[in-house]
Amino acid sequence: MEIKLPANPITRRWLGLSPALITIFIFMVLPIALLGVYSFKPADSYGGVEAGFSLDAWIQLFFDRDLDDTLIFDSIYLQIIWRSVMLAAIGTTLSFLVGFPVAWYIVQQPPERRDILLLLVTIPFWTNLLIRAYSWILILGKNGMIEQPLLAMGLIDDSLEMMYGNMAIGVGLVYSYIPLMILPIYASLEKIDFGLVEAAHDLYADRWAVIQRIVMPLCLPGIIAGCILVFVLSLGDFISPSILGGGKKMMLSNLIQFQFSSARNWPFGGALTMLLLMLVAFGSYFYIKASRKSAYLEK
Amino acid sequence: MNKSIPAISVNSVVKHYASNPPIVALNNVTIEIQDNEFFTLLGPSGCGKTTLLRLIAGFEQPTEGAILLYGDHLEGLDPNDRPVNTVFQSYSLFPHMTIAENIGFGLKMKGQSSDQIALVVRDMLALVKMETFGNRMPNQLSGGQQQRIALVRALAPKPKVLLLDEPLSALDLKLRQAMRLELKRLQKETGITFVFVTHDQEEAMCMSDRVAVMSQGELQQLDSPQMIYERPRNRFVANFIGDVNLIDTKVSSENQNSYVCSHNNIEFSVNKTSQHQVGDQVTLAIRPEKFSLVSSAEGLLKGTVVDSTYMGTDTYLTVKIDDSTELEVRCQNIDLDQQLPTIGETVGLSVPNGAATLLED
Numbered sequence: 234m235e236i237k238l239p240a241n242p243i244t245r246r247w248l249g250l251s252p253a254l255i256t257i258f259i260f261m262v263l264p265i266a267l268l269g270v271y272s273f274k275p276a277d278s279y280g281g282v283e284a285g286f287s288l289d290a291w292i293q294l295f296f297d298r299d300l301d302d303t304l305i306f307d308s309i310y311l312q313i314i315w316r317s318v319m320l321a322a323i324g325t326t327l328s329f330l331v332g333f334p335v336a337w338y339i340v341q342q343p344p345e346r347r348d349i350l351l352l353l354v355t356i357p358f359w360t361n362l363l364i365r366a367y368s369w370i371l372i373l374g375k376n377g378m379i380e381q382p383l384l385a386m387g388l389i390d391d392s393l394e395m396m397y398g399n400m401a402i403g404v405g406l407v408y409s410y411i412p413l414m415i416l417p418i419y420a421s422l423e424k425i426d427f428g429l430v431e432a433a434h435d436l437y438a439d440r441w442a443v444i445q446r447i448v449m450p451l452c453l454p455g456i457i458a459g460c461i462l463v464f465v466l467s468l469g470d471f472i473s474p475s476i477l478g479g480g481k482k483m484m485l486s487n488l489i490q491f492q493f494s495s496a497r498n499w500p501f502g503g504a505l506t507m508l509l510l511m512l513v514a515f516g517s518y519f520y521i522k523a524s525r526k527s528a529y530l531e532k
Numbered sequence: 533m534n535k536s537i538p539a540i541s542v543n544s545v546v547k548h549y550a551s552n553p554p555i556v557a558l559n560n561v562t563i564e565i566q567d568n569e570f571f572t573l574l575g576p577s578g579c580g581k582t583t584l585l586r587l588i589a590g591f592e593q594p595t596e597g598a599i600l601l602y603g604d605h606l607e608g609l610d611p612n613d614r615p616v617n618t619v620f621q622s623y624s625l626f627p628h629m630t631i632a633e634n635i636g637f638g639l640k641m642k643g644q645s646s647d648q649i650a651l652v653v654r655d656m657l658a659l660v661k662m663e664t665f666g667n668r669m670p671n672q673l674s675g676g677q678q679q680r681i682a683l684v685r686a687l688a689p690k691p692k693v694l695l696l697d698e699p700l701s702a703l704d705l706k707l708r709q710a711m712r713l714e715l716k717r718l719q720k721e722t723g724i725t726f727v728f729v730t731h732d733q734e735e736a737m738c739m740s741d742r743v744a745v746m747s748q749g750e751l752q753q754l755d756s757p758q759m760i761y762e763r764p765r766n767r768f769v770a771n772f773i774g775d776v777n778l779i780d781t782k783v784s785s786e787n788q789n790s791y792v793c794s795h796n797n798i799e800f801s802v803n804k805t806s807q808h809q810v811g812d813q814v815t816l817a818i819r820p821e822k823f824s825l826v827s828s829a830e831g832l833l834k835g836t837v838v839d840s841t842y843m844g845t846d847t848y849l850t851v852k853i854d855d856s857t858e859l860e861v862r863c864q865n866i867d868l869d870q871q872l873p874t875i876g877e878t879v880g881l882s883v884p885n886g887a888a889t890l891l892e893d
Binding site for chain 1 (some may be wrong): 589591610611612616617618620622624626627630637638640642685686688
């Protein structure tokens with residue numbers, strides 16, 4: 234049987250892309266658009282939405298409604314958002330500080346060892362995220378692997394209280410997402426012509442200067458990709474905050490999860506989701522722009 | 533700098549690579565490179581010339597032996613601590629920096645002020661007549677232009693010795709010829725010692741003050757280009773540089789300064805450039821252009837023309853002097869009326885005194 238392809242090359246290109254486009258539309262664009270629409274609807278009492286248009290969900294982000302229906306500015310949700318963004322930023326920074334040297338080390342190894350090391354980097358991905366989070370409780374928790382020996386040696390008298398706080402969440406975030414920092418950085422480091430490193434070394438640049446002035450600028454695309462991946466996933470992570478943070482500190486992701494489960498306020502959940510999406514999109518956009526600019530200005 | 537101390541002394545340097553099987557890249561090499569010299573390391577790929585250059589630059593450490601720069605040991609110094617710069621084969625210009633920043637990089641790393649750097653960069657661009665290129669990026673330049681920038685980038689920090697690793701091999705022929713002259717000029721103008729690595733004998737011949745011919749990790753001969761060509765020490769050097777006729781002979785007698793070597797009752801008188809006994813089998817090297825055609829009655833050698841190839845400047849003749857020996861003879865084409873022997877003709881060949889060189893092996 235002969236299949237007739239459309240003559241127009243543009244039509245043909247779109248036809249070729251259509252399976253991917255349809256998949257993306259059904260599984261990504263449509264659900265997000267639906268959430269966007271929901272955020273502008275009044276909530277009903279059973280977790281669904283009623284017909285009509287309402288800005289209640291968006292107002293709720295910034296204001297509390299008093300008994301007499303006057304709006305009072307309320308920063309509680311903004312605080313949660315701010316805390317989540319800060320924690321994600323710190324997690325991203327730590328991931329970069331740890332991940333870059335690891336990637337730089339791996340890329341300098343002979344090819345066979347590189348493959349093994351890269352495999353090791355991805356191993357945590359083979360285990361369930363929940364299990365990995367719980368295993369950190371064994372390490373950081375009261376009488377855990379860190380505290381026990383210290384207590385036994387008499388170096389500390391009391392628990393260090395490492396669990397259930399920002400530090401534990403930070404550790405969880407870095408641990409969970411560091412492969413996503415290492416892999417893109419490694420991929421762009423791998424493409425750097427090592428002759429440039431030698432040339433810089435030859436021209437009186439010491440190790441640090443070589444990394445700062447040659448390696449980092451040249452692998453900037455990898456650094457940007459790694460940072461965005463880790464930041465976005467950290468911001469949306471709800472396992473680390475709820476398990477390692479003990480659920481004491483509400484994060485944006487927990488808040489969203491809460492709206493769709495216990496609170497049954499889908500419009501508010503939708504508004505929060507849209508806000509998170511916008512934060513990530515704008516954040517990434519400006520970060521890329523700023524990095525590009527600084528890469529050219531730095532010279 | 534004391535001019536009498538060699539710019540670089542390579543003392544019994546050995547370099548092994550612990551691969552499987554182990555590679556001996558350099559086997560007991562000793563070379564002294566003089567101050568303000570255009571010195572060339574010449575040899576086929578894998579002869580160890582680039583390894584030697586990398587040892588001098590500090591990218592690798594010798595397994596045994598020492599390298600001295602104007603009398604100072606270089607052992608344990610990183611490349612950034614050696615006052616030596618390299619021009620790389622692939623140029624290795626930093627793609628994210630402008631041309632001016634590339635040239636100024638070494639000075640910046642040495643901690644010079646940006647005013648000083650700007651002055652040097654301007655001078656360097658002027659040196660290669662590329663004054664207007666400072667703000668361009670490397671990928672906006674042609675191969676030859678990139679080559680020039682790589683050169684002045686390495687010259688900008690005023691190194692004591694400039695190392696050049698086959699810098700012309702990526703250029704096309706015309707550009708390569710122009711760059712040879714330019715390199716020679718830059719060496720004269722800057723007064724910096726150049727150590728040039730190449731596998732191209734022509735490059736070595738036309739630029740160098742002295743040439744070290746290397747093969748299989750060993751130094752074969754170290755001499756002026758003229759001596760390398762006229763008095764090759766062994767078969768390798770004779771074959772690697774130019775074309776050569778090798779004639780098997782036997783030492784038949786000797787006097788104070790020369791041997792008489794005979795081949796089928798033809799006697800050659802050669803200078804004693806190496807020690808042999810009467811009766812030893814020795815090889816003589818004679819360059820194809822040394823012969824001159826004479827009538828078959830005259831001449832030291834007599835033979836039959838078996839092949840003739842017109843090459844423009846010369847005609848290459850193959851002359852068979854006996855069953856086992858064919859000689860290549862080059863005759864310059866002076867004018868159209870010149871009568872050259874045809875195939876099958878018997879010709880006589882005369883060989884001027886001193887044209888034949890006695891080889892060590």
